[in-house]
Amino acid sequence: MKQRIQDKFKELFGQGGHLYASAGRINLIGEHTDYNGGYVFPGAIDKQLMAQIAPNGTDKVRAFSLDYNEMCEFGLNEEDKPAKAWACYIFGVCRETLKRGGKVEGFDTVFAGDVPLGAGLSSSAALESCFAYAIDTINGNGFDRFELAKIGQSTEHNYCGVNCGIMDQFASCFGKAGCLIRLNCKTLEYKYFPFDPEKAGYRLVLVDSCVKHELASSAYNKRRASCENAAAAIRKNHPEVEFLSDAKRLWLEEVREEIPEEDFLRAEYVIGEVQRVLDVCDALERNDYETAGEMMYQTHFGLSRLYEVSCEELDFLNKLARKMDVTGSRVMGGGFGGCTINLIKKELYDDFVKAATEQFTAKFGHAPKIYDVVISDGARMVE
Ligand code: GLA
Numbered sequence: 001m002k003q004r005i006q007d008k009f010k011e012l013f014g015q016g017g018h019l020y021a022s023a024g025r026i027n028l029i030g031e032h033t034d035y036n037g038g039y040v041f042p043g044a045i046d047k048q049l050m051a052q053i054a055p056n057g058t059d060k061v062r063a064f065s066l067d068y069n070e071m072c073e074f075g076l077n078e079e080d081k082p083a084k085a086w087a088c089y090i091f092g093v094c095r096e097t098l099k100r101g102g103k104v105e106g107f108d109t110v111f112a113g114d115v116p117l118g119a120g121l122s123s124s125a126a127l128e129s130c131f132a133y134a135i136d137t138i139n140g141n142g143f144d145r146f147e148l149a150k151i152g153q154s155t156e157h158n159y160c161g162v163n164c165g166i167m168d169q170f171a172s173c174f175g176k177a178g179c180l181i182r183l184n185c186k187t188l189e190y191k192y193f194p195f196d197p198e199k200a201g202y203r204l205v206l207v208d209s210c211v212k213h214e215l216a217s218s219a220y221n222k223r224r225a226s227c228e229n230a231a232a233a234i235r236k237n238h239p240e241v242e243f244l245s246d247a248k249r250l251w252l253e254e255v256r257e258e259i260p261e262e263d264f265l266r267a268e269y270v271i272g273e274v275q276r277v278l279d280v281c282d283a284l285e286r287n288d289y290e291t292a293g294e295m296m297y298q299t300h301f302g303l304s305r306l307y308e309v310s311c312e313e314l315d316f317l318n319k320l321a322r323k324m325d326v327t328g329s330r331v332m333g334g335g336f337g338g339c340t341i342n343l344i345k346k347e348l349y350d351d352f353v354k355a356a357t358e359q360f361t362a363k364f365g366h367a368p369k370i371y372d373v374v375i376s377d378g379a380r381m382v383e
Contacts, residue, residue, distance in 0.1 A: 193285075209337060216336040227267060231267075311336065
């Protein structure tokens with residue numbers, strides 16, 4: 001990937017610049033909790049986005065996507081976002097940096113990535129944080145990594161129509177090889193947890209259903225609105241509830257009749273999920289992978305039945321995992337398609353991957369993709 005980027009850059013723009021990279025992410029547990037002020041437990045992975053970037057002395061950005069084989073040019077003072085969806089992420093990052101008082105010089109860039117698109121591995125956060133980090137470094141703005149993550153998040157909100165939380169951009173900006181990071185999304189306190197399943201006899205494997213939900217972003221925004229509605233109802237009785245994650249289960253029961261049943265179910269899931277993150281972290285500190293895995297199944301149940309962001313294909317993969325004694329399995333990321341994340345004993349790995357591939361293909365007519373992931377570093381300069 002690096003060589004292809006460098007060759008293309010030379011062809012289009014000549015010499016110069018530096019290489020920057022950022023990463024996609026997994027999340028072991030803590031789904032749809034970030035925008036509710038709860039905990040998440042992600043890590044950056046060895047699927048990357050890499051860009052060569054050089055200032056060009058103008059007020060224009062010239063960007064070439066190797067994966068789409070497309071060029072896009074925009075002015076830094078333009079208000080309207082570019083027509084190409086991939087370019088909106090770069091445009092958004094520039095605009096959000098400027099909005100915060102940062103400097104952004106025009107630049108030329110060629111970039112490519114191997115984070116699968118639409119698989120729930122946050123290829124967009126990888127793109128945003130790579131550029132947020134690079135622009136910050138090149139222009140000497142000195143924003144801290146939280147600010148860089150927020151630049152990515154606001155890009156999603158203001159230029160891409162997704163009212164997302166902070167998890168993906170946080171993981172891409174703070175990712176560290178060999179560690180998962182527990183983030184309290186309300187206080188922004190975080191803690192690195194060394195995570196080495198191999199040492200304990202386990203592996204992590206993602207099974208990508210290759211299903212992409214057309215209306216995923218509007219359904220996502222709707223889930224968020226349900227949670228905010230439930231939190232507002234609880235707040236009337238308990239003013240200390242700033243986010244849904246501050247609420248106790250009992251407090252939710254008190255407003256059951258006042259809110260739509262759908263909102264109640266969404267909130268019920270979130271309140272349970274926030275606690276599960278803490279329980280999984282405790283379990284991992286005791287090297288108790290079996291308890292952590294059981295929690296993952298509970299999360300899947302919640303995401304499927306209460307939060308309703310799973311789909312037939314993902315439920316099928318989850319059921320198969322259970323049947324084959326996989327330690328933990330659940331839909332990962334925003335949902336509506338994408339991957340299951342599976343924590344599995346090493347000796348079961350081959351049988352599970354074979355069965356998942358064969359049985360999924362037989363039922364749905366297309367093969368799933370299998371990704372082995374290594375927990376890796378996030379946004380950085382490569383050379
Ligand atoms: C997407 C969003 C995140 C988070 C997850 C669900 O990945 O970008 O902010 O809400 O969904 O946990």
